Amino acid sequence: MNKKAAPSPEAIKAWARLMRVSRRLVEKAEDALKEGGLPPLTWYDVLHELAEAGEGGLRPFQLIERTLFAQYNISRLLARLEADGLVEKLPVSDDGRGQTIRITGKGRETRRLMWAVYGRSIADLVGARLSADELDTLAGLLGRLRHPPE
Amino acid sequence: MNKKAAPSPEAIKAWARLMRVSRRLVEKAEDALKEGGLPPLTWYDVLHELAEAGEGGLRPFQLIERTLFAQYNISRLLARLEADGLVEKLPVSDDGRGQTIRITGKGRETRRLMWAVYGRSIADLVGARLSADELDTLAGLLGRLRHPPE
DNA sequence: TCAAGCTTGATGCAATTGCATCTATCGCCT
DNA sequence: AGGCGATAGATGCAATTGCATCAAGCTTGA
Numbered sequence A, B: 001m002n003k004k005a006a007p008s009p010e011a012i013k014a015w016a017r018l019m020r021v022s023r024r025l026v027e028k029a030e031d032a033l034k035e036g037g038l039p040p041l042t043w044y045d046v047l048h049e050l051a052e053a054g055e056g057g058l059r060p061f062q063l064i065e066r067t068l069f070a071q072y073n074i075s076r077l078l079a080r081l082e083a084d085g086l087v088e089k090l091p092v093s094d095d096g097r098g099q100t101i102r103i104t105g106k107g108r109e110t111r112r113l114m115w116a117v118y119g120r121s122i123a124d125l126v127g128a129r130l131s132a133d134e135l136d137t138l139a140g141l142l143g144r145l146r147h148p149p150e
Numbered sequence C: 001t002c003a004a005g006c007t008t009g010a011t012g013c014a015a016t017t018g019c020a021t022c023t024a025t026c027g028c029c030t
Numbered sequence D: 001a002g003g004c005g006a007t008a009g010a011t012g013c014a015a016t017t018g019c020a021t022c023a024a025g026c027t028t029g030a
Helices: A009-035 A041-056 A060-067 A071-083 A105-127 A132-143 B009-035 B041-056 B060-067 B071-083 B105-127 B132-143
Strands: A087-091 A099-103 B087-091 B099-103
Touching: A009 A041, A009 A105, A009 B009, A009 B105, A009 B132, A041 A060, A041 A071, A041 A087, A041 A099, A041 A105, A060 A071, A060 A099, A071 A087, A099 A105, A105 B009, A132 B009, A132 B132, B009 B041, B009 B105, B041 B060, B041 B071, B041 B087, B041 B099, B041 B105, B060 B071, B060 B099, B071 B087, B099 B105
Parallel strands: none
Antiparallel strands: A087 A099, B087 B099
């Protein structure tokens, strides 16, 4: 069953818009960060999760779950963040393989600086263009597209 | 004016959803193509534009306008497509710098094969999850986020 | 006509991503 | 205890992306 499953014109249009608009917006947000001499969005995502996690930190595999980065990607991203002194890697007592990643003071500060720019981008690119109700509608519809089958 | 411009919670949530969902869906669509031994989505985008353009073909800079790829990216992507025999580069008479890119028969065939898989992904990931009305609403809201300022 | 500046497209080089695989440790099962 | 598959994270290597710059051809204006 479900052999052909050609998408409807509405589905194609929504998909196309989603692809284009999201790419474009990411690009804009990245440009703004670059213009401010700040690290890329990927760094923000990780710093954000770590900041939320607090002093307890997170294990790399937890970051993978939360951020959708590939394993090798997180591994290297963390290496860069550590090299920049934004996070620290701590051995974890009950698992000799693992480590706990904790954000440093400098990391928090960097995140703050990035948010000043990134938050502004969000406000300009999205907040200023749709009403609160529309934003809720949008978020609701997008929410239904999460957790794709399988 | 507009000094702080902190984004509203609604804006943040819609943004976050947009980022996550779009990344996730692209990933799923890419996975499906890979599973079918087919080229990546970027190839499809270009082949699609060229197929629509017909025998007249398109200049690389026109592809850049239509697809949002960076110039160097298109340049290399076209080189790969040409190496695979999916497009051909023709000199253009009235401009010695330029070239016209035309899709080949093999290119059309590849696009067809890719669409069989890609279209199915769109149907599954989006078409099957929202009604036609909801898809229209989504497309409409996303449309209002196009053409970011400046 | 021809120099200056713009447009088109390519390319060298560094950084990042993707893939496959590796090492080390863990947990379980016998 | 000892072995075996599963999990955590790192890494070598190839492909892609990003940045800066380049070469070639066009256009304009003195």
